[in-house]
Amino acid sequence: MTTGPTTAVEITKVEYRGDSRYSPTPTPRLTWTTRSSAGGWLQAWAELECAGEVVRVDGRDSVHVDWPFAPLAPRETRRVRVRVAGEDGGVSDWSDARAIEAGFLGDGEWTARMIGLRAPERVAHPGLFRTTFAVREGLARATLYSTAQGVYEVSLNGSDVDDETLKPGWTAYQWRLIHESLDVTALLAPGPNAIGIRLSGGWFCERYGFGEAAVPFYGAQPSAALMLVLDYADGTTQTVSTDGTWRAQPHGPTIDAGIYAGQHDDLRLAEPGWDTASFDDAGWEPAAVVDGAVTPIPRSAPPVRRVDALPVLARTTAPSGETVLDFGQNISGRLRISADLPAGTKVVIRHAEVLAPDGELERASMGHADTTDSFIAPGGSFTWEPSHTFRGFRYAGISGWAGSPDDAAFTAVAVSSDLERTGWFDSSHELVNRFHESVVWGMRDNFVSLPTDCPQRDERLGWTGDIMWFSPTAATLFDVDGFLANWLGDLAAEQTDDGVVIPFVVPSPLPAVATAFTSPAAAWGDAATVVPAVLHERYGDRGILERQYASMTAWVDRIASIAGPSRLWKGGFQFGDWLDPFSPPEFPTEAKADAELVATAYFFQSARLLAEMAAAIGRRADADRYTALAAEIKAAFGAEYVTRGGRVASEAQTAYALAIVFGLAEDEETRQRMGDHLAALVRESGFHIGTGFAGTPFLTEALTATGHLLAADRMITQTECPSWLYPLTMGATTVWEAWDALRPDGSINPRAVSFNHYAFGSVVDWLYRVVAGIGPAEPGYRTIEIAPVPLPSFDHVSATHRTPYGDASVRWRREGDSVRISADVPANTTAVVRLPDGTAPFTIGSGAHEWTVDLVVGHPRVERLSLKTGLADIMEDPGAYAAVLGALDAHVPRVGQALRTHHTRWRRGEPLEVSIFVMPPRVRAAIDAELAEYRPSAG
Known part of the structure; x- marks a missing residue:
């Protein structure tokens, strides 16, 4: 007997999350995944069943399907299952039931008061808070709702309620505060119970700004609030909430804790059992009630968790005597230390991304962040982890240890928002594989509650431009739909009162910067349109388009008013092609590409995307209006910046890449000419990167789109500086903020740059979509x-x-x-x-x-080499290029080094001898003789 094809179905996501049963909304959207052994399987219909009610959904929809049942009530749990039928007539079994619980509270139901210390002795004074309560017999369910203006952890009867860290994360606290929802029934028992909160300042109390200009923004002291709702089998409810009856301890084991400064603990001050019902808190003081916080909303994005643990890879002793531990990978996180030390031993831990040439920790990339942790040992065996801070580091310096520390005592704990991995890439090119993994790590390290620019210095801010460029790669590597949707909620909330200007960082705690730059900036502000467009393209998320529509239209309309009838965005501050390799360290906006050209190109891109998004959600009139606007911008761009021969004003890689990829060419012939000019530019530069943040994501895309595969290949495999692979040759494990953050001679770029910054890793999306060849042709x-x-x-x-x-x-x-x-x-x-x-x-x-x-795939080859060989021919053949450099290095090393820089022009029709014409005849003859022996390798 034979069996037919098998079909199985599973509900994989409720609203934005697949890792949680809690829904932040009464009507969560559902996503299910079908597996079938039948080729060409398409869904004909699906049935969803809940509490005996069956609803049929006709057609193929299975992603972000609207909730078809009555809305959830607060704390209500429903069990939903699904079955599907294929167009082939086969029907699956019912899926396993998925429990879905309301993670939100009803209107006016949040009654908890924020509490803090009554008389804090310093800014961001950490504290412990506790209360006791009685649980009656017949408890059916206990649900905890908790939040903080700061960083907090909750424990019940001596046990932490979850494994999350850095809760509730960073949002625009004055507009949006997140609460957690959690079933804690298993942690309670009839009779006396106790609940405790460990609280510190976190992002809420941090000083924001640059150097001495840094000032507090949100508040000077942390506060926390929670509601524990106890539902009994007899239908009654009991609520335990934070209020002025709670007790506080301002002198707990955590002396200070800050995001930038680090955490400092005196473990001798720990009071065992402080969060249990039997503890005597007579020496504690009453908590203070703190007013002014907004009503929290339920979490919709994955929380921050410990996602990896790394052992010590190597250790050295620095000239200063400090023990330096190398964990082999640049991470976001902290150390976990298990030790047995005499009471009173003070151990200090410093962190760094790289080492200085003398073996000391290199701290320049830390900016003004101290990123130093310390603890005073309690005596005996203990395990310690500074859970109220994080930093970016690969190396840790240990001092103050009693005796020689054992490597086994130390573990580097990586923390990140707990996102589901969704992208895997492999190739025959080992350095490209390592580059891909460095981007994966850099994303993990910078997706800690929000998308940041770096994890180590006194910044770690949600720069809008950075995530705008990186969002396609982010959506390839991990499921970031809920994560970025949450961040976009902050972006919309932080838009200025007139709903228009978008801050350069979101959340926006930089009043000094906001005052200095009051006008919008291209690319950074375009995060308002590009990031929602990416979420729609990659996840089929129409909901985000609806929620962000007012934000998107306000942005595009504002730029349209600035450009006026000319449709060219001119004047005002622009970041331009930030940090291209031609810009001096002191002036990163002074890129080769014209900043106004870049601004107008991004204006077009946003208008075009907005037209598409308006159409996707049925706003036909708006779609027509923004389509017309995009056409006007395109015509203006062509008239202002593009010649008949397809040359783009400012002969810069970025200018051509944007025009090609955004679709600014008048016709296909012009687009091809642009591609030809771009290919010539990158070859003349020795296939070195010539782009900054604004152009890098589109450079190889523009080359392959116009048929210049060899040029794209040489760009992505280049190992000389500047290039994507160069940092790996210098020992990098994450992407750098600047192409030459660590220079070939080992010196560090004088600008305080990060060695863990994802912006230039945005090319990874191209590796998937183009090189591997897998991408979305339709949303989701x-x-x-x-x-x-x-x-x-x-x-x-x-x-x-x-x-x-x-x-x-x-x-x-x-x-x-x-x-x-x-x-x-x-x-x-x-x-x-x-x-x-x-x-x-x-x-x-x-x-x-x-x-x-x-398909014959290969590089062009030079059959014979001499001083008469053309520079372009040499550069296009990797073997010939290596042979030329080898000959020059043997006879005139400084010339060979000069040819490796992006300042050399590898022009077509120019012979090699022009580059060394000043050399003595005997040197030229020796080089020519060595080149004559060259033969191309087989293959």
Whole structure:
């Protein structure tokens, strides 16, 4: 007997989260994933069942499906299951029931008061808070709702209620405060019970600004609030809330704790059992009630957790005598130390991203952040972790230890928002693989509650431009739908009173910066349109378009009013192509690309995206209006910045890349000419990066889109400075903020730059979509595009992306003059296939597929080398280039070094001898003789 195809279905996400049963809304959207052994499987209908009610959803919708039942009530739990039918007529079994619990409170139900210390002795004074209460027999459920203006942890009867850290995270506290929701029934028992709060200043009490200009913004002292709601089987309810009856201890083991400064503990001051009912708190003082906080809203984004733990990889002793521990990876987090030390021993831990040449911790990249932790040992065995702070580091310096510390005593604990991994990439190019993993780590390290620019210095701010560029890569590597939707809520709240100007950082605690720059800035403000567009494209999230629509339109309308009838954005402050390799360290806005050209290009991009998003949510009139606006901007850009021959004003890689990728070329012929000019530019620069933040995400995209695969290949595999792979040759494990943060001679860029900054890692999305060939052809990957672009430096590439419908993957491998391509397409999706041999595009259904195409992939080769060989020919052949550099290094090393910089112009039609014409004849002859022996390698 044979069996038919099997189909299984599972509810994978409730609203934005797959890791929680709690819904932040009474009507959560549901997503389910289907697995079927039948090829080409498409959903014909689905049925959802809840409490005996069955609702049918016709068609293919299975991602962000509207809640079809009566709204949830506060603390109500429903169990929902789903079954699906395919267009082939087969019907799945019912899925396992998914428990969904209301994580929100009803209107006016939040009655907890914020509490803090009655007489704090210093700014951001940490404290402990406790109360006792009685639980009757017949407890059915206990739900805890908690929050803080600061960083807090809650314990019940001596046990922490969860494994989260740095709660509730950082939001625009004056507008939005997050509360956690948690079932804590298992931690309670009939009779006396106790609840405790550990509280410190966190982001709320931090000083924001740069150097001496840093000042407190939100408040000087932390406060916390919670409600413990006890529901009994007899239908009665008991509520325990923070108020003035709680007891406080201002002299607990944490003396100070700050995000930038670090944490300092005296473990001798710990009072065992302080959060249990039997503890005598007679020596404690009454808590103070603190007014002024906004009513908190339920969490919709994943919380911050400990996501990895790293052992000591190596250790050295610095000249200062400090023990330096190397954990082998730059992370966001802190140390966990398990030790047995004499009472009163004070141990100091300092942190750094890199080491100075003499082996000491290099602290320049820390800015004005001290990032120093310390503790005083209680005596005997103990484990300590500073859980109210974090920093970016690879190295830790230990001093004050009694005796020689054992490596096993130390663990580097990485913390990050607990996002689901969704992207995996592998190739035959080991450095590119390492680069990909460095981007993964950099994203983890900078996605701590919000998307930050760096995890180590006195900044760690949500720079809007940085995440705008990185959001496609972020959405490829991890599920960031809820994470970025939460951040966009802060962005909309932080827009100025007229709803227009978007701060450069969100949340926005920099009043000095806001005063200095009162006008909007391109790219940074365009996060208002680009990030929602990415969430819609990658997750099919129409809800985010609805919620952010007022923010998006306010931004585009404001820029339209600034540009006026000319439709060119001129004047005012602009960051421009921030931190391109040509800008001096002191003036990072002085990039090669014209800042006004960059601004107008981004104005067009936002208008175009807004038109598409308006259409997606049914706002047809607005879609037409913004489509017309985009067309006017495009015409103005072409008239102002583009010649008939396809040259773009300011001969900069960024200028061409933006014009090509954004669609600013008048027609296909002009676009191709732009691509040809760009390819010439990057080759003349020796295939070195010439872009900053504004252009880097689009550089290789522009090259491959216009057919210049060899140029894109040389760019992504370049190891000389500046390039994506150069930092790896210098020992990097995360992406740097500046291309030359660590210079080839080992010196550090005099600007205090970060060695853990994701902006330049934005090229990873191109590795997936173009090189591997897997991307969305329809929002949410409902239709997938499979379009691999084999590059000559790669023998094989594979990528897997966990789409909202399931895992999709593409693999290709060179086999002589052929390329074998295989793909897996998840159920309930289709894919448009564009093979690299030029075959007309075709559509396939779900399942496993394979094709083999004839395709010769390789670099152009120089058959013979001499001083007469053209510079362009040498640069386009990696083997010839290496041979030339080898000959020059042997005879005139300084010339070889000069040719490795992006200042050398590898022009077509110019012979090598021009570059060394000043050399003595005997030197030129020796070089020419050595070059004559060159023969190209096989393959």
